[in-house]
Amino acid sequence: MRRFLDRHWYAYAMVLPVVVVVAVLVLYPLVQGVYFTFTDVNEATIANPVLDRPATYEFTGLRNYLNVLSGDSSYGAFWSTLVRTLIWTFGCVFFHYTIGLGLALLLNRQVRGRSLYRVALVLPWAVPAFISAFAWKYMFNAQYGIVNQVLRAVGLPDPVWLGQSDWALVAVVVVNVWLGVPFMMVALLGGLQSIPGDLYEAAEVDGATPWQRFRDITLPGLRSVSSTVVLLGVIWTFNMFAIVYLVAGPNPNTRILVTYAFERFFSGASRDYAVASTYGVLILSVLLVFASVYRRALREQGEVW
Amino acid sequence: MTFDASSPRVANPAAAARATGFRRGTRSTAASIGLHTALITASLIAVFPVFWVLVTSFKPDARAVETTPKLFNESSLDNYVRVLSGEKGDFLAWFGNSVLIALLTTAIAVFLSATTAYAASRFLFPGKRSLMLSFLVVQMFPFAVLIVPLYNVLLALGLQGTSLGLVLVYCTTAVPFCTYMLKGYFDTIPQDIDEAGRVDGLSPFGVFWRLVLPLARPGLAVTAFYAFLTAWGEVAFASAFLSAADESKTLAVGLQVFVQQNRTEWGHLAAASIVVAIPAVVVFYLVQRFLVTGLSSGAVKG
Numbered sequence: 001m002r003r004f005l006d007r008h009w010y011a012y013a014m015v016l017p018v019v020v021v022v023a024v025l026v027l028y029p030l031v032q033g034v035y036f037t038f039t040d041v042n043e044a045t046i047a048n049p050v051l052d053r054p055a056t057y058e059f060t061g062l063r064n065y066l067n068v069l070s071g072d073s074s075y076g077a078f079w080s081t082l083v084r085t086l087i088w089t090f091g092c093v094f095f096h097y098t099i100g101l102g103l104a105l106l107l108n109r110q111v112r113g114r115s116l117y118r119v120a121l122v123l124p125w126a127v128p129a130f131i132s133a134f135a136w137k138y139m140f141n142a143q144y145g146i147v148n149q150v151l152r153a154v155g156l157p158d159p160v161w162l163g164q165s166d167w168a169l170v171a172v173v174v175v176n177v178w179l180g181v182p183f184m185m186v187a188l189l190g191g192l193q194s195i196p197g198d199l200y201e202a203a204e205v206d207g208a209t210p211w212q213r214f215r216d217i218t219l220p221g222l223r224s225v226s227s228t229v230v231l232l233g234v235i236w237t238f239n240m241f242a243i244v245y246l247v248a249g250p251n252p253n254t255r256i257l258v259t260y261a262f263e264r265f266f267s268g269a270s271r272d273y274a275v276a277s278t279y280g281v282l283i284l285s286v287l288l289v290f291a292s293v294y295r296r297a298l299r300e301q302g303e304v305w
Numbered sequence: 306m307t308f309d310a311s312s313p314r315v316a317n318p319a320a321a322a323r324a325t326g327f328r329r330g331t332r333s334t335a336a337s338i339g340l341h342t343a344l345i346t347a348s349l350i351a352v353f354p355v356f357w358v359l360v361t362s363f364k365p366d367a368r369a370v371e372t373t374p375k376l377f378n379e380s381s382l383d384n385y386v387r388v389l390s391g392e393k394g395d396f397l398a399w400f401g402n403s404v405l406i407a408l409l410t411t412a413i414a415v416f417l418s419a420t421t422a423y424a425a426s427r428f429l430f431p432g433k434r435s436l437m438l439s440f441l442v443v444q445m446f447p448f449a450v451l452i453v454p455l456y457n458v459l460l461a462l463g464l465q466g467t468s469l470g471l472v473l474v475y476c477t478t479a480v481p482f483c484t485y486m487l488k489g490y491f492d493t494i495p496q497d498i499d500e501a502g503r504v505d506g507l508s509p510f511g512v513f514w515r516l517v518l519p520l521a522r523p524g525l526a527v528t529a530f531y532a533f534l535t536a537w538g539e540v541a542f543a544s545a546f547l548s549a550a551d552e553s554k555t556l557a558v559g560l561q562v563f564v565q566q567n568r569t570e571w572g573h574l575a576a577a578s579i580v581v582a583i584p585a586v587v588v589f590y591l592v593q594r595f596l597v598t599g600l601s602s603g604a605v606k607g
Contacts, residue, residue, distance in 0.1 A: 010509045011428035014420040015436065018480055021417070024462075025477045026443055029454030036453070046453065049460055099347075106344055119593060120348035126589030127355055128538030130557050131578040134564075135354040138361065138571055144370045146357060178350070190597045232444075232482075239447045242540060258447045262541070265450065273453050280450030287445040 036277040037064050043271040057274075064278040075275060076260040082286070085238065085256040088173065092240075093233045095177040097226070100184025105218075107185070108192045125182035133246035136175045137162065140247075168253045176243050180236075184229055191225030192218070227298055235287055257283050355582070362575035369571035384576035393573060396580075398552040399559035402468065403537060404584070406555060409472045410536035411529050414479040418528060419521075421480070422487035423513050427499065437488075440481035448478060452545050459546065466548045474542050479532040486531070490524030490599060491517065526592040527599030533588050537581075556581050 039057045047055035071079040107118060124132065139146050140161040148158040161171040199217050208216070241258045248254040250263050261279035264272045332340070361369050363380035371378065388396050425433055455474060456465065464470030494517055502512040518525070540557045547553050560581070563574040592599075 008428070008430045011424040011430040011433075014424035014513075015430075018417050018421045018484070019436070021473060022439075022443065022477060022480070024458060025455065025473055026446075026451070029451045029458060030446060032454035032457070033450055047457075049457070103344075103347055106340060109340065111340055111344070115594075117344045117348055119590075121344075121351050122589070122593060122596065123355060123586075124351050126534070126586050127582050128534065128557070128585055130538055130540050130560070131358070131582055132354065134560075134574055134578055135358045138369075138569075138575075139354060139357060141370075144372050146374055149372070149374050178354070182351075186596050193597065235441075235444050239445070241447065242538075246540070261447055261450050265452070277450050280447050284442075284446045288442070291441070291445070 033277045034281055036274055037281050038062070039274055040064075041273045043273070046273065060274075064274050065282075068275065068278050068282065076255070076264065076279070078282070081255055081257055081260055084169070085258075088169065088244075088256050089234055089237045091173050092176045092180060092237045093230060095173075096180040096184045096233055096237075097230060099177065099181045101188050101222075103181070103185045104188040104192055107189055121185060122182045124179050125186075129179065129242045130246055132175065132179055133243055136171075136178075137247050140171050162248055162251070164251065164253060166253055168248050168251050172244050172247050172254050175247055176237065176240060179243065180233065184233065187225055187229045188222060191222045195221035227294075231291065231294055234290065238287060239283065257286075358575045358578055358582075361571055362579050364572050364575075366570045366572040369575070384572045385580070388573055388577045388580065393577075394554075394559055394562050395552050396559065396577065399554050399556045400580070402547075402553065403556040403581075406468050406472055406475070407533050407536040407584075409468070410475040410479065411532045413472060414476045414483055414532035414535075415525060415528050417476065418480045418483035418487055419518065419525065420513070422484045423491055423517060425484070425488045426491035427496070437485075440484055443477070443481050448542070452542070456545065465546065466553075468547075471542060471546050472536070474546065475532075475536045475539065478539075479535045483528040483531060486599070487521070487524050487528055490521055494520050523595035523599040525599075526595040530588060530592045530596070534585060537585055 038059055038061060040060050040063075041055075041057035045055065045057035047053065067075045068078050071077055103121060107114060107121070111117070127135075140148075142148060142158070142160040142163070145161070147161065151158045159165070159167045162168050195217065199221075200213060203213050203217060238256075239258045240256075241262055244254050244256060244259050245262065250259070250267065255263075257279055261276045261283070264279065265276035360376055362384055363382070364378050365381075365383065368378040387393060391397060421436075424430070425437060459465040459470045459474075462470070464473070498516055498520070499512050502516045503509075507515065538557060543555045543558045544561075547555065547558065551559075556577075560574065560577055563570045563577065
């Protein structure tokens with residue numbers, strides 16, 4: 001034990017503060033949150049230290065899970081919400097990645113005014129999300145929003161974007177794509193710059209076409225960046241609460257798992273902490289399954305990650 | 306040994322320099338036009354919403370909702386004057402709270418993630434793998450659902466309703482990603498530097514503090530940017546954990562007064578948004594030249 005500590009104490013001393021903070025502020029609340037899923041806790045039954053009221057909620061076993069997984073619409077229609085969440089997540093990440101990669105490829109060339117373009121293109125990242133949400137909500141307004149004014153001017157139909165239809169989902173995807181592209185672009189640009197230039201020179205000498213160079217040098221060279229940012233992108237988008245909620249509000253057409261958990265948590269006569277936590281645990285499970293499948297797929301292709 | 310801040314892989318600066326400076330002959334005029342058209346279109350889309358908020362911020366509320374868009378429509382600085390003079394709530398107090406909370410979060414998160422990332426990058430210790438994995442898992446749980454248990458923890462620690470409590474909560478969201486990013490960055494700094502420092506009689510902390518941190522400035526800048534933005538724009542926790550008194554709100558919470566039921570004061574909201582966006586854009590401008598290097602090495606290494 002002595003020798004063990006002698007050897008590792010530097011490392012542990014440096015890691016300790018983070019471990020303490022994360023354990024107290026994430027793991028403990030997480031454990032309590034998981035416990036809540038087996039009870040009927042809500043605003044009226046939770047212990048309230050301020051009012052000095054003891055807890056009166058009861059253990060209900062798996063009832064919350066059964067209710068939620070039954071897909072009943074009074075419990076948020078879990079399965080159709082899950083499908084919408086998947087459409088939302090993969091739609092957003094797909095556009096983030098392809099647009100981000102396209103712009104990164106353009107910015108990686110010798111082009112006049114490159115740093116100016118870069119500043120402009122990264123701007124959406126720098127603006128606080130709740131402000132972007134206001135801005136887009138204003139622009140998407142059905143009557144006086146600039147989007148519909150432009151659509152009307154060129155003679156296209158002008159849908160009620162943020163109303164009770166699937167247009168609302170399209171609108172929030174647009175907002176989130178606008179918001180998320182800069183991160184992907186910057187990460188991929190860094191990845192492009194770490195690909196040695198002599199590979200391209202050699203390929204050119206061998207007469208490879210631009211498409212072949214892209215497929216056989218650029219894409220493999222970006223693999224490790226891509227695998228990381230796509231995983232992070234999926235996790236972040238899956239749980240992207242702020243944009244969906246601030247742009248579209250509690251709209252059933254844009255309801256994804258995390259916004260429903262939040263609705264359940266904050267609105268309604270009695271705040272239903274139990275069902276909200278159940279949703280939280282289910283979200284965590286879906287993401288854990290996804291992450292392990294994703295890692296296995298990468299490992300099978302020889303990626304050490 | 307010189308450290309070239311513009312090359313993402315220090316181990317091979319020559320190759321990196323060639324990669325950036327690589328040219329494949331001269332481009333045809335058509336290709337050039339296409340390239341610039343694509344970049345200009347994308348830039349316009351990226352900038353337009355912010356520009357439109359700026360235009361709106363000068364219009365009176367009634368003119369902000371007209372059905373024919375105009376750049377100027379009875380534009381004046383009235384909205385700014387009203388917002389800043391506190392007519393709509395104690396805006397300057399909100400601003401001060403947000404600055405304090407964001408700066409504290411940045412300082413604490415950067416420090417914590419730098420030490421952790423350094424340990425993970427340089428030392429082999431039992432539990433390292435599970436630590437890094439747990440940072441990934443932490444990001445998967447929807448934080449909104451942790452509000453009730455967190456509320457109880459903060460209450461027990463006597464931090465409920467204080468800025469410090471909120472700062473610590475923000476750190477738990479910022480630190481995991483920042484640690485990942487910085488670990489990748491530290492990995493690109495050669496171990497030889499550490500060894501040379503040790504030979505010269507520095508302690509492991511001394512090596513970290515005096516040699517590695519100064520070399521990792523681009524990575525630290527990006528980490529700071531990320532932590533600052535996390536704290537600056539967060540709404541849910543701030544509304545749940547700060548007391549309801551007007552002078553203790555942050556900007557993100559305070560601005561909700563402009564969005565009363567079904568009647569949004571767009572002009573005022575836009576003016577307030579511009580004032581809020583300025584610090585974030587300033588921070589962004591200071592770190593933007595480090596962004597590509599700092600972020601990519603983190604992501605490249607995972």
